[in-house]
Amino acid sequence: MMHIGTGLVCGTKIKDMVQAGFHFIIFLADWHSMINNKFGGDMEKIETAGEYFKHCFTALGLTEDKVEYIWASELASKPNYWERVIRIAKTITAQRAMRALPIMGRDLKTQDVETASLFYPCMQAADIFEMSLDVACAGIDQRKAHVLAREAGEKLRWRKPVALHTPMLMGLAGIQGSDKGNYDEDPKLSGVIAAKMSKSKPENTILLHDSPELIEEKLRKAYCPPKIVEGNPVIEYYRLLAFPANKTVVLKRDQKYGGDLEFSSFRELEEAYKSEKIHPQDLKVNMARILADMLRRVRGYFDKHPEPLEQMRNIEAR
């Protein structure tokens, strides 16, 4: 199921791009999912999941009049697509392609991989050229694919894309709850990727479909040490979700604890938290309310269109 890292961080950035006049393509990477053995590589289930993704983005306001949806299998059925993949593969060594595999969520140390995996970064680069893109957007965990595409572009004299990278949204367990995997030569970036919301267990993530009550329950258990902002996922959600979407953020509090607080920038809130003017509990409960508000339209959409969500639940359960 889609989590708020994908829905809200990517969704918001895509809206910015559309507003700035971009022709924006949401690319449903069915082939890549098959290579990455999602749903055991079952293409039918992958298509179902792709349709569901399309509904999620539509529910978030990215309707077909604003963005274009393209399936990887549409591109791959074009006669020149695989030639492009091979031309790119000829510009990079197998070792280099191996080192790019953290883009598929693999640990850098993984040695025993299917040969098909080595096509993954080459296809990701080929997609960019095949769609004549000016800008390739992704979370920072995809930077290796984009760097590779740019280098291949230079070697092949194809117009190389600008790469735009967004932060990873931390899981509810924060930095301390992340796995110990190695996802990049840069230890700091590796840590960021290891702590991302999608990386670990379901209780570490907030889904687009979670009820306001469940969101609150999950947030109550979130890692949120007093005064500390580093590695604190709750404060991160204010920075990456609440402030970009709102001019001011109000923390509602009981009168006996000092009443409501209003902040017009993340820095103000951060400073107040560091100096213990905000209790972790207030930070959590208010974030739960803000998220439930941001996800209201998604809940409304799926109340009206329950089938794609039910189908997704069915294939995930198996």
Place this chain on the structure above:
Amino acid sequence: MSRETRLELVTRGTVEIIQPAELQRVLEEKKKPRAYWGFECSGKQLR
């Protein structure tokens, strides 16, 4: 929309642009540049 406004919209909330000067050129030269975001169609683990 002014070029500055477009640039601000595109860059806000990002951690890295490779390269900012190239992005500026794209915005200068094109009214409707092309961009994408790719998603694996998966359930429990997403990229």
